[in-house]
Amino acid sequence: MPASKRDQLLATAERLFYEQGFHATGIDRIVAAAGVVRMTLYNHFASKEALVAAVLEARHERFIASLDAAVASASPGEETRALVEAHGRWLERYSPQGCIMAKAMGEFAEHSAEIHALAAAAKTELLTRLEAAVARDGLDPHVGLARRLFLVLEGSNMAVALLGAPTALADTRAVVETLLATARSETP
Amino acid sequence: MPASKRDQLLATAERLFYEQGFHATGIDRIVAAAGVVRMTLYNHFASKEALVAAVLEARHERFIASLDAAVASASPGEETRALVEAHGRWLERYSPQGCIMAKAMGEFAEHSAEIHALAAAAKTELLTRLEAAVARDGLDPHVGLARRLFLVLEGSNMAVALLGAPTALADTRAVVETLLATARSETP
DNA sequence: TCACATTTAGATAGATCGGTCTATATAGGA
DNA sequence: TCCTATATAGACCGATCTATCTAAATGTGA
Incomplete structure (x- = not known):
């Protein structure tokens, strides 16, 4: 079974945060790299800070x-x-x-x-x-x-x-x- | 003798970079905290990256x-x-x-x-x-x-x-x- | 006093930031 | 088949980002 969009976002964000830093990684880059759309991220996480915490x-x-x-x-x-x-x-x-x-x-x-x-x-x-x-x-x-x-x-x-x-x-x-x-x- | 504007900028930037992080610290905050104007910073340093290096x-x-x-x-x-x-x-x-x-x-x-x-x-x-x-x-x-x-x-x-x-x-x-x-x- | 370098003030540029909104499309389960 | 949840596309917001520009003010040394 394919990973859920949420899991894709978590995995992609983890990689980008680790490689590029947290503040230097924008929402746009995360969603583009994860192959989803902006609102999908905000559907699963309340904010960028919530995504970082997750x-x-x-x-x-x-x-x-x-x-x-x-x-x-x-x-x-x-x-x-x-x-x-x-x-x-x-x-x-x-x-x-x-x-x-x-x-x-x-x-x-x-x-x-x-x-x-x-x-x-x-x-x-x-x-x-x-x-x-x-x-x-x-x-x-x-x-x-x-x-x-x-x-x-x-x-x-x-x-x-x-x-x-x-x-x-x-x-x-x-x-x-x-x-x-x-x-x-x-x-x- | 008072510190030069350049030294004020270096000391202020060092403190803010250390406390807040590099990418999270904007040029505006640095110059405001150092009590100088934006052009003074760019008169002494070619870019934010050059300031970080200094x-x-x-x-x-x-x-x-x-x-x-x-x-x-x-x-x-x-x-x-x-x-x-x-x-x-x-x-x-x-x-x-x-x-x-x-x-x-x-x-x-x-x-x-x-x-x-x-x-x-x-x-x-x-x-x-x-x-x-x-x-x-x-x-x-x-x-x-x-x-x-x-x-x-x-x-x-x-x-x-x-x-x-x-x-x-x-x-x-x-x-x-x-x-x-x-x-x-x-x-x- | 004059000449020069530094600093100031502030407008401006284009890009990107995090976050919201609406309308449409797509899927799965009852 | 229909209903509901999820995802998409994309416009939009105000704020902030780094960086540049000009013109006036300030100070300093010769």
Whole structure:
């Protein structure tokens, strides 16, 4: 079955927003690229801001689903590494130019509190997942290992855009392994 | 002596670009906030894009100068830590909402190759400085420690925006110290 | 005082922005 | 077959965008 017009709009807008930026992408370009007409967009979304919010929410749902799938199929004690690897795969496939949530935060910080909060919440949900994984792996539940891993994965986002995925993901794994080894040796 | 009109424009544009984004900030808002007239801007800058480039270059020069000053006054063997601390101070003071170069890369990736390259080069110059500092500190010149530290500092940028400077900088120091300790123990 | 460069004020251009409106067409399900 | 929801085509709105132009005002240094 063909994608609904709404889904076409979401997919097209996501691609254009990611490649060109949010404010630099006009409604006309979105509807032209999606092969629909202006009113179809406004039939499904109340405004451009609502479309942005819908795009970010849909993308975040897919991101979280891929994290959860990786954790669900991880060996016991390996949930943290499974999260790191799933994050790396997402960067390779969908975020070679940096995190769309980071871009949204930059463009909407003083322009839409709703979008900014949505993007920030999406990003911090990775931290929540890391905290749960670190706890279930029996690793250092007190000293903020999850927050340090989160910081590293955030750095991985930008490193992919600047140095390419192979280098960035290898560096990410190296830092993560160092942190895990230190955490294990300090809380045996 | 009062700042020149050109400097007023640069400072005002930098603030507005950082707070509101590049495409969302119009020429009219910049000149109004700077207290000058539109033609004064076009007398000093050929276009909005040229203004963006000048803003990024000026900011990058200040950033590099603060890094170099920190390295110059560092104790022997402490250049790497001095860089990390200088980077942290810059984030606290000037980048509480994330790195302006990262924002520029996001907004100009497919819109101006010149701006994108300028911002990317600005970011990777921190990596160059880290490589030099790691080498002069006698730390692991081969295995990519500088690149791993770079990744961590990039993560620090976003962590400051998401979790606040105190938490983010403490986490950054913790990760850096772990990496330095591991590097020292592996290449004595 | 004169000459020159800068700044001002404001009109103007053409394009694009987000958003609305109406009327027509097209589909599917009851 | 008819009804209803959805999509289309395209005009239209006011606002804003970047950029240019001219003419008057301002200041500064020789």
